[in-house]
Amino acid sequence: MSEYTAKDFKKGQPRWCPGCGDHFFLASLHKAMAEIGVAPYNTAVISGIGCSSRLPYYVNTYAMQTVHGRAAAIATGAKVTNQNLSIWQVSGDGDGLAIGGNHFIHAMRRNIDLNIILLNNRIYGLTKGQYSPTSPRGFVSKSSPYGTVEDPFYPAELCFGARGHFFARSVATDATPTVEILKAAHAHKGAAVCEILQDCVIFNEGTHNDVYTKEGRAKNAIYLEQGKPMIFGENKEFGLMQEGFSLKVVKIGENGVTEKDLLVHDAHCEDNTLQLKLALMETKDGFPVALGVIRDVAAPTYDDAVNEQIEEIKAKKSYHNFTELLETNDTWEVK
Amino acid sequence: MAEKMEIKELDQVVVRFSGDSGDGMQLAGNIFSTVSATVGNDISTFPDYPADIRAPQGSLTGVSGFQVHIGEGKVYTPGDKCDVLVAMNAAALKTQYRYAKPSACIIIDTDSFCEKDLEKAAFNSNDYLGEMNIDPDRVIACPITHMVKECLADSGMDNKAILKCRNMFALGLVCWLFNRDIEIAANFLKEKFVKKPAIAENNIKVINAGYDYGHNTHSSVAGTYKIESKAAAKGRYMDITGNKATSYGLIAAAEKAGLRLFLGSYPITPATDILHELSKHKSLGVTTVQCEDEISGCASAIGASFAGALACTSTSGPGVCLKSEAINLAVIDELPLVIINVQRGGPSTGLPTKSEQTDLLQALYGRNGESPMPVIAATSPTNCFEATYTAAKIALEHMTPVILLTDAFVANGSGAWKLPDIAELPAINPPYVTPEMKDNYTPYFRNPDNQVRYWAIAGQKGYTHILGGLEKDNKTGAISTDPENHNLMCHLRAEKIAKIEVPDVEVEGCVDDADLLIVGFGGTYGHLYSAMEELNKKGYKTAHAHFEFINPLPKNTAEVLNKYKKVVVAEQNLGQFAAYLRSKVDYFVPYQFNQVKGQPFVVTELVAAFEGILKK
Numbered sequence: 001m002s003e004y005t006a007k008d009f010k011k012g013q014p015r016w017c018p019g020c021g022d023h024f025f026l027a028s029l030h031k032a033m034a035e036i037g038v039a040p041y042n043t044a045v046i047s048g049i050g051c052s053s054r055l056p057y058y059v060n061t062y063a064m065q066t067v068h069g070r071a072a073a074i075a076t077g078a079k080v081t082n083q084n085l086s087i088w089q090v091s092g093d094g095d096g097l098a099i100g101g102n103h104f105i106h107a108m109r110r111n112i113d114l115n116i117i118l119l120n121n122r123i124y125g126l127t128k129g130q131y132s133p134t135s136p137r138g139f140v141s142k143s144s145p146y147g148t149v150e151d152p153f154y155p156a157e158l159c160f161g162a163r164g165h166f167f168a169r170s171v172a173t174d175a176t177p178t179v180e181i182l183k184a185a186h187a188h189k190g191a192a193v194c195e196i197l198q199d200c201v202i203f204n205e206g207t208h209n210d211v212y213t214k215e216g217r218a219k220n221a222i223y224l225e226q227g228k229p230m231i232f233g234e235n236k237e238f239g240l241m242q243e244g245f246s247l248k249v250v251k252i253g254e255n256g257v258t259e260k261d262l263l264v265h266d267a268h269c270e271d272n273t274l275q276l277k278l279a280l281m282e283t284k285d286g287f288p289v290a291l292g293v294i295r296d297v298a299a300p301t302y303d304d305a306v307n308e309q310i311e312e313i314k315a316k317k318s319y320h321n322f323t324e325l326l327e328t329n330d331t332w333e334v335k
Numbered sequence: 336m337a338e339k340m341e342i343k344e345l346d347q348v349v350v351r352f353s354g355d356s357g358d359g360m361q362l363a364g365n366i367f368s369t370v371s372a373t374v375g376n377d378i379s380t381f382p383d384y385p386a387d388i389r390a391p392q393g394s395l396t397g398v399s400g401f402q403v404h405i406g407e408g409k410v411y412t413p414g415d416k417c418d419v420l421v422a423m424n425a426a427a428l429k430t431q432y433r434y435a436k437p438s439a440c441i442i443i444d445t446d447s448f449c450e451k452d453l454e455k456a457a458f459n460s461n462d463y464l465g466e467m468n469i470d471p472d473r474v475i476a477c478p479i480t481h482m483v484k485e486c487l488a489d490s491g492m493d494n495k496a497i498l499k500c501r502n503m504f505a506l507g508l509v510c511w512l513f514n515r516d517i518e519i520a521a522n523f524l525k526e527k528f529v530k531k532p533a534i535a536e537n538n539i540k541v542i543n544a545g546y547d548y549g550h551n552t553h554s555s556v557a558g559t560y561k562i563e564s565k566a567a568a569k570g571r572y573m574d575i576t577g578n579k580a581t582s583y584g585l586i587a588a589a590e591k592a593g594l595r596l597f598l599g600s601y602p603i604t605p606a607t608d609i610l611h612e613l614s615k616h617k618s619l620g621v622t623t624v625q626c627e628d629e630i631s632g633c634a635s636a637i638g639a640s641f642a643g644a645l646a647c648t649s650t651s652g653p654g655v656c657l658k659s660e661a662i663n664l665a666v667i668d669e670l671p672l673v674i675i676n677v678q679r680g681g682p683s684t685g686l687p688t689k690s691e692q693t694d695l696l697q698a699l700y701g702r703n704g705e706s707p708m709p710v711i712a713a714t715s716p717t718n719c720f721e722a723t724y725t726a727a728k729i730a731l732e733h734m735t736p737v738i739l740l741t742d743a744f745v746a747n748g749s750g751a752w753k754l755p756d757i758a759e760l761p762a763i764n765p766p767y768v769t770p771e772m773k774d775n776y777t778p779y780f781r782n783p784d785n786q787v788r789y790w791a792i793a794g795q796k797g798y799t800h801i802l803g804g805l806e807k808d809n810k811t812g813a814i815s816t817d818p819e820n821h822n823l824m825c826h827l828r829a830e831k832i833a834k835i836e837v838p839d840v841e842v843e844g845c846v847d848d849a850d851l852l853i854v855g856f857g858g859t860y861g862h863l864y865s866a867m868e869e870l871n872k873k874g875y876k877t878a879h880a881h882f883e884f885i886n887p888l889p890k891n892t893a894e895v896l897n898k899y900k901k902v903v904v905a906e907q908n909l910g911q912f913a914a915y916l917r918s919k920v921d922y923f924v925p926y927q928f929n930q931v932k933g934q935p936f937v938v939t940e941l942v943a944a945f946e947g948i949l950k951k
Binding site: 062084102325 | 373526571572573590595616617618619620621622624626627634639640641643644646664754756757794795797798799800801802803804813
């Protein structure tokens with residue numbers, strides 16, 4: 001049992017717009033931190049710039065709100081230096097995937113043990129409404145009055161492409177599953193990405209309309225659970241099957257399809273092919289949006305490897321302080 | 336061939352080894368300087384290499400040089416021009432001869448002066464000496480390639496490996512010329528190749544062959560040379576480059592402060608050797624992260640600082656451009672951080688392997704907002720140790736990022752360095768939070784004497800807090816846009832830096848009655864000092880004041896600058912330090928000497944220019 005409650009992690013009065021998805025997510029984060037039970041002083045929340053990057057001001061832990069896009073790099077230095085810190089790196093889609101894209105992919109590649117929160121509202125909110133790297137093609141915004149002419153990133157695809165080992169997704173308004181993926185991200189050793197779908201009530205309301213309400217999710221989302229068959233729908237009447245190189249939606253009981261024919265979720269599968277297909281499902285193609293832990297594969301972490309190598313070399317080499325280091329050089333004596 | 340060999344006594348000599356960038360000229364030069372230092376000579380070295388790793392063999396752009404200055408007393412520079420030039424091929428002779436004194440002895444490998452070689456080096460005929468007006472009597476023309484092949488015929492080595500030993504033949508010849516004990520060189524190679532004794536043995540064989548060639552033929556020169564040693568300060572010494580001394584300064588500072596050393600870095604010439612050096616020393620607990628970019632190098636260091644490391648990032652000018660935003664985060668967060676800028680020629684990619692002092696104003700002012708930050712400039716390869724140690728001490732004790740400026744010249748050059756005793760280095764005492772502050776700590780609570788805030792390290796119980804890039808309230812640490820508070824914070828940050836104590840600037844030479852004060856900063860110390868000495872030898876009265884501490888400036892700066900009739904500020908830029916001093920010292924109107932050639936100053940040119948000023 002954790003000795004903490006959500007209250008122990010709360011601080012200040014959030015200044016986000018009423019109804020902003022950030023409020024919902026913050027409550028889930030407080031709750032998850034309490035359930036995880038790492039002391040506030042051993043927890044660090046590190047963010048960049050943007051609406052969501054204000055979040056560290058509202059947690060009673062060590063925290064840094066840094067410069068635009070650099071949170072993953074700053075968090076990397078902190079984690080390597082003190083592995084006891086449980087680090088939450090909070091970014092928005094602009095901060096994390098545009099200006100901070102390089103640090104995002106390299107955090108994945110190195111597999112540094114960070115919990116990376118990607119609050120995806122598909123818009124730049126704080127600068128008052130420009131399209132972001134996750135805005136769909138044709139998206140009309142202040143900086144794209146005639147619609148964008150570029151394709152968006154899919155965060156999961158970027159994460160997998162950078163050899164990420166953990167990817168989970170939740171909807172900001174969906175409290176319990178959000179707490180669950182945050183706990184799973186903490187439990188996973190390595191870079192763990194949680195994509196949080198959220199609306200910007202001012203500049204991009206309804207962007208996640210299909211799954212933003214309970215009713216919407218009942219119809220349009222599938223909650224993936226390890227080892228469970230993939231079933232969804234208001235009456236749990238649909239399922240997912242593999243067909244050739246693709247997935248297909250089937251109705252259970254129709255055409256002889258039974259529960260046994262359905263795909264069973266395996267987030268621990270090293271091969272990410274099917275996990276990626278699940279992560280990329282969209283309602284416009286007739287698929288449900290995948291929620292929950294999509295990929296969770298164990299792998300060596302960067303911070304462990306860095307510190308283990310130091311210990312290994314300490315045991316191997318004969319010099320361990322500055323004076324002994326000097327002795328390793330060719331020297332001469334002036335008498 | 337001279338009938339009778341003569342041994343001339345010299346008080347100093349400059350040798351320049353040159354060849355293709357793959358010819359191992361740096362190793363030959365290093366061994367020669369170590370051998371000289373071991374017998375008690377002072378040394379100063381400078382490698383001059385092209386940006387290409389391996390330019391086409393024998394081409395003019397692929398020539399790499401390594402200059403060694405040895406002397407019986409103290410030597411301050413690698414020397415203007417050389418007394419001996421080793422040119423391993425035609426291109427080397429073509430490009431490097433301009434660094435030779437008119438009287439210099441030239442050693443060439445005649446096997447690399449064939450038709451094709453001459454063509455690549457843009458000679459018009461076989462008479463390459465004639466084309467360059469070189470007196471053949473000054474040339475030791477030796478078929479080095481041929482001799483090395485013969486020497487190693489039975490070694491079982493392949494042709495490529497054999498050709499790599501040509502540098503050792505040249506080294507042996509130079510050792511003969513200067514009456515050097517080749518046993519010392521042999522020992523150096525045995526240690527260097529301790530795990531590959533066969534390689535050591537073959538190299539030693541070639542050195543001996545080179546030495547014997549000189550000895551047996553007496554070559555074509557009139558005599559050999561001897562450089563006596565004058566006793567330097569007693570103690571143990573080593574030959575150290577500036578980049579290595581910088582790395583050692585960081586290691587010593589971390590150990591003294593009892594902190595983990597963290598370097599976040601991205602490869603960039605000419606700073607990468609710091610990353611290389613520190614990466615080797617994991618047995619001392621040093622953590623190096625080779626980052627995805629320059630920004631991350633600085634950003635990861637800031638994270639490490641937040642988590643309680645002595646955090647550093649090493650780079651060159653273009654890297655500082657990219658790091659500027661993150662550096663400013665460290666300024667407003669008031670976190671300790673050492674930023675090392677090994678300056679190179681700019682702007683943009685500029686001259687990556689060459690040396691300049693053109694990033695001074697960038698270090699002082701190249702950030703948005705009021706962003707005060709200490710700036711220190713190392714004055715010589717060996718001074719890099721002390722300058723870096725001091726930069727780390729200031730960063731940790733004053734809770735601020737510090738920029739350390741070195742340059743390609745001091746970073747790659749080397750000198751004889753007296754090994755320090757870590758017990759005698761100044762203590763480093765960061766302003767850690769005290770138990771009384773527990774549970775009511777706010778990050779901008781300051782020591783009223785020096786305005787330094789107290790450091791709570793992430794992970795310490797009872798001091799949770801947030802730092803950030805937004806302006807904070809001076810008392811609570813909460814985000815604040817209050818006009819009075821911002822004004823106060825800007826003043827406090829400036830005052831904190833202004834209050835850092837730095838030593839007075841020293842004046843050397845004719846301290847009391849100089850007609851001209853020569854002023855410089857950073858890596859030009861040796862050249863300006865030598866120019867001052869030369870002028871005083873000629874009967875002029877000059878003095879030299881050299882600045883290591885740029886921001887804040889030493890307290891006696893105005894007093895020193897105003898004391899002398901004439902002052903010249905000499906720097907390897909278009910007048911950045913002069914402009915800075917003029918902004919800090921009222922009525923200061925110096926003469927200026929500015930050169931931006933990517934090459935170290937030439938002492939004779941300085942002397943001529945300063946004579947001109949003295950005569951005005």
